Amino acid sequence: MSSEVTAAGKPFIHHHSAHCESGTTSALFRDKGVEISESMIFGIGSGIYFGHLPFIKWVGLPITTFRSRPGTLFAKASKRIGGKFFTKKYHSAKKGMADLRRVLSEGHIVGLTTNIYWLTYFPNRFRFQFNGHNIVVLREIENGFRVSDPVLEYPVDCLTEDMERARFARGPLEPRGFMYYAENVPLNPNLRLACIAAMKDTCNMMLRTPFPFVGIRGMRYLAKKTISSPDKLGFKEACRRLANIVRMQEEVGTGGAGFRFMYAAFLQEAADLFASAELAQLSKEMTAIGDIWREFAVVSARIIKQRGQAEETFAKAGGLMLICAGREEQLFQELDRIAKKLQA
Amino acid sequence: MKDQKELAMELEDEIFNDGLPKAYYKHNENGQYVLETNAPWAEKVSCALIIAGNRANLEEIRKAVLAGQKSPLCYHMELRQLDPGMLAKAAGMAVFRVKRHLRPDVFTKLKPSVLNRYTKALRVTLEELKTVPNS
Structure with a gap:
């Protein structure tokens, strides 16, 4: 947490967040005077998800995701809380940068979608071609911008050149300079209504999906695939796939255990909001599931490091994932039942 | 071990x-x-x-x-963690052309106008694009 000044001369408090999109959205709300935590935004935006997309390869590895598609979290959260946001994409980089400067000079703080690779203030391990990283721009400085990146502990400086490149990077999920800022936000939003809508939506996404690659079905699919992977792909390639899953689960700004801990934090806040003991119970259950995901990560890491070869096998890792799938299925069914009963 | x-x-x-x-x-x-x-x-x-x-x-x-065996373009593409499809989009070229330019014999004959597209897309200088670091 550290203090900064925006272009309008207002103080801005930078909060360290686990996830970029929820951190950015909550920063925009906070700037307008709505005190809302990152995990709450994450829950209201229905950020939790699961998907394994074997047909989309990214640096030669199939995509495994524990979150909803980049961009939807912000859209859903802002809609449910009821803020009026200005959003725009650009064809021309020149126009996009000019607009950013204009909006900053009007005194807004601006959220941007960028490519994480070209943001050079990141150390090497963060940098890969991913076009869905969100940052908050506070003000313009000499040949650059002051940036509050929610993933980092402190605000940083970003060069204009880097910024332009990151905003208008090409490739899958092109950001096209996507820019958003709050125009008008209700000071006392109805969070209870937003929470109920979000919980129902989340349960739908996880439980009732027609595709076998997403939601609980996707988890089971990936578990089975993991168990058979060393026979099908060979040990080395199977290890790479497993490492990629663990990386997606722990590394890319998930707050631990593939967003499960963050969702548990949301359920905890929701339990306080509704004064519901059932939701508090679900939060504990979610934490327990998160712990199993963590265990899965540790078992996978041991396989990769080839420690304790006899007991740590791909079958065990896949088995843990199956346990997660079963327990999450129960949890979301329960949540669905509770969400229908809750009064806004 | x-x-x-x-x-x-x-x-x-x-x-x-x-x-x-x-x-x-x-x-x-x-x-x-x-x-x-x-x-x-x-x-x-x-x-x-x-x-x-x-x-x-x-x-x-x-x-x-x-x-x-490979062109320096291949190295710089890998350095930026890109694949031919993404590089083609960034450079504004067809994917098959980019793949062709990964061959050293084709790459050496490229016109400066084509190379400039790559230098812009990969953010390297022309000198860097034609060579790879020695260690």
């Missing part, structure tokens, strides 16, 4: 001690969620494995370029 393990440990330390920790949610004693900044061990291991894999791959390509 031990050397490899030690190397892996060093890499983990190297890439995670950059003074820019990420935040992780954690349960404290009161059952409340708080943010902490210690990366879990499993993350370090898997991240190190993938980064080590990328580096080894890059090194292999660099040697192949020096041996004349």
